[in-house]
Amino acid sequence: MIYLAPFTYPFIIGAAFMFLIVVWKYAMWFIDLPKEDVQKIKKGIFSKATLYSVWEIFRESLLHVRIFKRSLPLGYMHCSLALGWFMLIVVGWIETIVYLGNSFVPLYGHVFFRFFAAPVLTEHFWILDFLMDFFLLIVLSGVFLAWIKRFSSRLVGIRRTTKHVLTDRLAMSFLWFVFPLRLLSETVTASIYGGGGFLTGSLGELFAAFLPSQLLSSLLMPFWWCYSISLGGFFCFMPFSRYMHIFTEIPLILLRNWTLRPTLDEKSYDKFEIQACSRCGICIDECQLQKVLGIENVQSVYFLRDKRYHMLRLATAQNCLMCGRCQQVCPVGINLNTLRLSTRAIMRNIPSEQRYNYFNGIDRSCGEGRVGYFAGCMTHLTPKIKISMEKIFKAAGEDVWYADSEGSVCCGRPLMLSGETDAARKMIKFNEELFRKHKITTLVTSCPICFRVFTEQYNLEGITVLHHTQYIASILRSGRIALSPEECSYVYHDPCELGRGCGVYDEPREVISRAANLMECSQNREHALCCGGSLSNFVIDDFQQQKIASSVVEHLLLSGAERIATACPLCRKTLSRATERRVMDIAEIVSERLT
Amino acid sequence: MIMQTDVVVVGGGVAGIKAACELCQAGSKCVLVERDSVLGGKLRGWHKLFPSFTSSSDVIEELLNELKQSNVECLLGSEVVYISSTLCRLASGTEIQCRAVILATGYNLFDARIKEEYGYGIYDNVITSVDLERMFHTGTISTLSGAAPEKVAILHCVGSRDEKVCQRHCSKVCCITAVKQAIEIKKMLPNSEVFNFYMDMRMFGPGYEELYLTAQKQYNVHFIRGRISEAAQLPKGRLQIKAEDTLTARPLIMSVDMLVLMVGMKAPKQNALFALATGLELQPSGFISSKDLFLEAVLTSVPGIFVAGTVTAPKTIGESISEATMASRAALKFIEG
């Protein structure tokens, strides 16, 4: 067979261009990886993690199981396009081998096999024809759903669909035409030469029966040209559009299984995460800024998009509660909050040598004991919680070193959230030394914000860090304090930093159930709502925060509970502003029920 | 039960009393409805009034005398739960049909417990300006242990000009009340030290600036520009407060025996209910909007509903009473068509 036809040039040029750009991109990203990450790759590459990744790539890049779990039609749309196309390539490859044996076939020979083979083939394998048509049909159904999604996203299971940039629109338009044109080209070919499966074959017969053969012959080349152009066009725009995710998710899954992660300092690995976003838009619906306040264009999909195209504005980077709800549902598993933090750090970090020199030598702690208590700034603004903890420590007979009863250096997380990573590190260093100096073995804090930074960023070897709910649960279990339960029902509000942030869901519930009746609302645990008072959003005002809080209170009270319990001074403050019902920290509930 | 009258005046504070008097004196029929069992509104809680130190009971007495002579029909202990321009419904179910309504339902005091960082309701010697007026009534200022405080901090703007509690507006009278109260403390306890923490001193009225100077010169009251950030309890019921002196740009920690919170005025929730039922417009602060700030301050967006006093914004007594006169005139003009 001779594989020479000018109509293949658009495809060849597009594919070559795409190949070069993608390889060049990946090469640059890999070269720029920091040493630790390279070490991790070396360690992981010959481990079980690699095998597991292959399975995960199949599951997520082709089947899209996580999107299926979210919405059936949306999952089907992604799956049919990815798996269908993939199978067309695989079966197409087998087809050429079956028909031509081991002789060399150029890439475009595989792609346009029907064009080259139809005039010369004498026998047909119906099963191959069937499979090729079957997968083409699957892909076409996916394209059809994608069209529907543009007109009404609700029909495919999401409320809002992403607003795209120009390269996305161009690539998408080409992509939409690729498969319908393939269908037409193969149909016309079949109408002239015979062959084809249940789809192209039958349609071909239909064409042959109703259209003059002269017309069909004159249509043949234009269709194949259009098909080739749409493929080539798609490939040209692909590396600059959201479709870069098709390839990028594969190295991302490998790297992630080799334990690479984004950090507070931006690094080359982040590029894999950023460009693996398919702009599916699943994160948009999840965001309360969207749902309650109607704020658009700041959600993670837009943040990643703007960052990738270097058009990110500070106001976008800073308009986020860092509640982590989007991260929870992102089917690609992108570390959205960390990426936002490292970006804020580039935009805002103000290096200053002298700024915190006055830390030197200050120590306003008091008391003595192996257990240290760090109330945290927020708890100082809600003194009832602090007093309750003091009462509980006393009841348990605990000797406590109070780290910050007379004032202290901040835990550092608020500065970290605002992007001032260097300043935060100074505070971290100061507090680490303070804790070590007083030789504590356990550190209890009432604030999930402090708790998270203690566990994630502090080096506190030899010191067990506990949130006060965990501490209270342990002394209840060991019988060091006892409670007389009250006839009152509480619904528990999971604070973002404690729940999604640190994975503490059970101890707070355990403690409440020992003190009163615990009730649940439907959006709880990993799916809990953010109270709205987050320290991380620098754009919305207090009235907007209050609006979010009111919507959260409304949802919590749907549980039928009389009161609201939480385990964060900030949540407690924010929610109590939005309701007349009592909103209490678990420490307060416990201290009131001590026997 | 169904009653009938020309005008219903809702709220028996100073504004409501004055409006009812004016209406009756002009020969129209009117009913004054008050939720409490007594008339007078917030004034019943104040001891002496700024800027003249007139006794608050003198003002109430004067108004009540006028009320008696005008033969106003008063419904005490009756809360109005629904209004329209031709009907008022009471909590008891009684309906009053009328031809116009004057809303003089006033304001609520900001609940200081919401600013929990100051420890009201938690620490012994954190009180509000209202509690202090109560102490003035009894004639002694003392901490919980019964001792006279030696050092007192007064914090302005609690629940005013504070976005964090969604109260963006200025409550207008707290600054001058704080000056007045500081002087009263110094008069009763000359050896005490008094520190006022303010954001701005808004001495807008006649004689206010002079009183502010008197407080500094004659009574040696200290004024520090800066908001207190938090309070904490020390042994023996003393309090430690943290603030920033923004004039010297220094953080400041001080121990005091008593902390007085100048609670602001908050729009009552019922304003929103009234607005919902009638189409009255609300300001972002929750107070009711006047039809026009200059020429029709006592009219509202609904014909037949008029406003007087602090139902539209924080005001002094004098301002509230003048508005009452205007509102009654406007209502009369309205019903005479």
Ligand SMILES: Cc1cc2nc3c(=O)[nH]c(=O)nc-3n(C[C@H](O)[C@H](O)[C@H](O)COP(=O)(O)OP(=O)(O)OC[C@H]3O[C@@H](n4cnc5c(N)ncnc54)[C@H](O)[C@@H]3O)c2cc1C
């Ligand atoms: C601490 C403090 C000190 C002050 N000191 C001074 C001072 O020295 N000098 C000065 O000029 N001003 C002072 N003021 C301001 C003064 O209190 C007000 O100007 C005045 O009270 C306004 O009167 P009013 O009638 O508008 O409202 P209010 O006094 O609030 O009266 C409203 C009345 O309406 C009634 N009401 C409300 N809703 C209903 C309903 N649904 N049905 C029936 N009745 C209802 C209420 O029970 C109340 O009696 C002070 C304010 C504060 C906070």
Ligand code: SF4
């Ligand atoms: S961030 Fe995740 S959820 Fe959001 S659009 Fe990208 S892939 Fe989808």
Ligand code: SF4
């Ligand atoms: S972290 Fe929360 S607020 Fe931020 S984009 Fe995600 S869902 Fe929205």
